[in-house]
Amino acid sequence: MLQTQQVRLVPCAEKHVALLAELGASTFEEAFSQTHPAKDLQQYIQETYQLEAIKGNLKKSNVQYAVAYFDFQDAGYVKLIKDSNIDGLIGKALELEKIYVRSQFKGKKVGAALMQYVINEAVKNGYSWLSLGVWQENKTAIAFYEKFGFKTISTRKFKLGQTECDDFIMVKDLRN
Ligand SMILES: CC(C)(COP(=O)(O)OP(=O)(O)OC[C@H]1O[C@@H](n2cnc3c(N)ncnc32)[C@H](O)[C@@H]1OP(=O)(O)O)[C@@H](O)C(=O)NCCC(=O)NCCS
Numbered sequence: 001m002l003q004t005q006q007v008r009l010v011p012c013a014e015k016h017v018a019l020l021a022e023l024g025a026s027t028f029e030e031a032f033s034q035t036h037p038a039k040d041l042q043q044y045i046q047e048t049y050q051l052e053a054i055k056g057n058l059k060k061s062n063v064q065y066a067v068a069y070f071d072f073q074d075a076g077y078v079k080l081i082k083d084s085n086i087d088g089l090i091g092k093a094l095e096l097e098k099i100y101v102r103s104q105f106k107g108k109k110v111g112a113a114l115m116q117y118v119i120n121e122a123v124k125n126g127y128s129w130l131s132l133g134v135w136q137e138n139k140t141a142i143a144f145y146e147k148f149g150f151k152t153i154s155t156r157k158f159k160l161g162q163t164e165c166d167d168f169i170m171v172k173d174l175r176n
Pocket of ligand 1: 031099100101102105106107108109110111112113133134135138139140141143144147
């Protein structure tokens with residue numbers, strides 16, 4: 001457990017299924033409802049954040065979630081994928097698959113606490129890299145990642161509902 005002044009990080013177990021489903025769906029909708037068609041969002045949310053999907057993910061040995069509590073209220077979360085494969089990188093990469101903070105908690109260092117937790121986990125477990133994919137138009141998130149030392153190394157396609165989006169692949173070097 002990592003605790004900053006007001007933010008507490010809790011690694012997730014099965015008892016967090018309902019929270020992760022609600023937190024995942026509502027933060028995804030908040031992040032993309034202004035920029036993506038409602039139909040695509042609904043399809044993605046239905047596929048990704050239903051209870052059974054989260055339950056299945058929690059059972060996978062290569063998946064890890066953690067929730068951030070700000071003043072005892074659930075405020076954001078991360079989803080990590082262990083041992084992800086990134087072309088051209090030498091050494092193990094931990095994928096930061098999702099990092100989301102509820103709107104009312106943005107700007108209160110919840111994202112920073114989540115990112116610090118992820119960096120600590122990666123270093124503790126001998127990873128050389130953190131990796132992630134981010135929609136190329138998500139300037140807020142890209143600025144946040146750059147602040148933490150991530151650099152763009154390539155691109156990929158990401159399917160959101162029926163729409164193909166262009167993502168950047170960004171990595172953070174943890175070797176020094
Ligand atoms: C990106 C996100 C996780 C950042 O979380 P947050 O709690 O708002 O960020 P924090 O308050 O912890 O800010 C940490 C640092 O990043 C900086 N930062 C945050 N947003 C920023 C932005 N839009 N531009 C530049 N810097 C930014 C802060 O200024 C702060 O720097 P400081 O310590 O020097 O003051 C949050 O905005 C979010 O959930 N966005 C929507 C979901 C999303 O897009 N997720 C990524 C999908 S790939």
